Amino acid sequence: MQTFKYVRILSVTLLLTGATAAWANMNIFACEPEWESLAKELGGDKVSTYSATNGMQDPHHIQARPSLIARARSADLLICTGADLEVGWLPQILQQSSNSKIQPGKDAYIEAAMLVERIEVPTRLDRAEGDVHAAGNPHIQLDPRNIKLVAAQVYKRLAELDNVNAAYYQQRYKDFNLRWDAALAGWEKQTEKLRGMPVVEHHKLFGYLFRWLGMKDVGQLEPKPGIEPTTAHLAELLQQLQQHPAKLVLRATYQDDRASRWLSDHAHIPALAIPATVGGSDKAKDLFSFYDDIVQRLQGIGQ
């Protein structure tokens, strides 16, 4: 009788605390929405996904919230950008998760930035240079060719970790690859006119996008990475633009628009916000529509 009472209390507690019966699926913990979207593409209905951040957040600055620790505890696979992007919160989450599977170096720990060729790797490490990343620019999701490289690895790990569904993942991976290649060709065609276009960006964020589309990065609104724009720096930038004009001021939708509006007004060039990841705009619902939206917004400028 007593035992029964405890069982009842326990089951009520579990119900109240929102326990989900996730036995069937692989639980995937993604640090950023682009990796959650990729996991959905490749995992289909065999995976449950969770993203630690949303498209309107700067993934550098996240709180190691209790909900993230709880989600990391039950994760079977972790996909994060790495390259120190999540250094301010992820180590705390991993340490408190008591989940040995997803610790750095384990099979269920994927650091996406290590799978691609990174740009802007600093030759000098000094905090006086602002928030620099020793492993280079971590915002690799802004080149769709990188997504392809990461997809290959995510598929491989899924097939290894959830062996019974390996054929299913392979099918989905093949299908994704075909659709991605087709979309990629389309995006590249639609953005041909942007080649060589000089652009000012808010933060050193769009390096991969510029490399992909052949756009020219001519300056940042931030005086140093991670340091908010100052009036002195903006004035200097404006002077520089009078000598070597830019065609566009670009920022992510989550970044403050005041500095780019100021420069846009004074340099008489358009200011544009684009999503930095899935969920960064209403249209960017998955990886495909994320790039569709970026391309569409940029095309508006290229006209």
Place this chain on the structure above:
Amino acid sequence: MFRYSCIGAAVLLSITTVSYAQQMSDNLFNPALSLILVGTYSQLSRSPNTYAISGFIPSGADVAPPPRGFNLGESELAASSNIDPYLYGQFTLSLGADNTTAVEEAWIQTLGLDNGFTLRAGRGFSNIGYINEQHSHVWDFVDAPLAQKVFLGGQYASDGVQLKWLAPTDRFIEVGAELGNGKNFPGSARDKNGAGGGAVFVHVGDDFNDSNNWRAGISYLKHTVLDRAFTDNGVSNAFNGDSGLWIVDAVWKWAPHGEMTRTNFKLQTEYYRRHESGTLRYDSGGVNQASDYQSTQSGAYIQAVYQFMPYWRVGTRYDRLQRGTVDTGSININNLPILAAYSPTRTSVMMDYSPSEFSRFRLQLAQDKSQLHQTDNELMLQYQVSLGSHGAHKY
């Protein structure tokens, strides 16, 4: 000849590459090192040398405001690293302005025992409540809440073991238990086998939505106290018996869409209630009168911090202690002036500026009514910087 010198050069080159690679990997395996530097300037209307919190048995710890004028704060040197695939270690050395050195933390912890368990051993801050486990340099005010000072001697740490279990739910539910030597206040040093103190705690937390998240908890800290001495009015006294402390804590954080670089808000509160019962020895060196002793006392603080633009935050905090009931039995309570019927309060406001993640400058004003019939008006300026590797912060 040319061939030999070529080979020689190649050999030389490979040697230098090897030793370089060797050096690199030696360095890479070094623990993450970080150094915290803190300095204050304080302007106080009352001397901190005579500071005491009326209505409560003193903790014996240094809980007074920082000395008047320019003063170096506590410098902290920390090293941490994975030890092997199974363990993680952390060491923090605290260097006081008076050149005293203390091992603040030195613990090892399992790296995923799985099934939600984590085991820690060594010296560490107890996970009871909310603010207690945070290092002082991440506090939002220069000093600790009054209740922390009076019930935990500022911050409670113990040498011992801790076991935590994280429930397999989407909501964060953490249950933990600690056993330690209980040497620090509210415990006392003792020459005995077994544990001198222990704690249990439950923390629950979740997101309301993208913008709002919270954590709440309840903790209980228990000590069997042996001759915990304190001085009052020039007379030495001692307490023997049981000391039990309940803490209820809650934190709520807000940032639009969870994007906290521009604006964010934090509301934090903790309530403490302590019951002590045993015997009190009055004037141990002289009269040496013993009597039954009972007390039930409580305290709380509530604080709010708002970041109104990048880098700038303002905050306010209200402290209140409730003397509650203190029964000194056959000892005349008037002989123990520190236990005067008085409930201390303090109001603080602060503004800080953090030009980067690694530095912070703070101005704090406070009206401190900790002591019977006395009001201390305080102004404090503080800098806090962190050098080297900067570990991820807890919630």
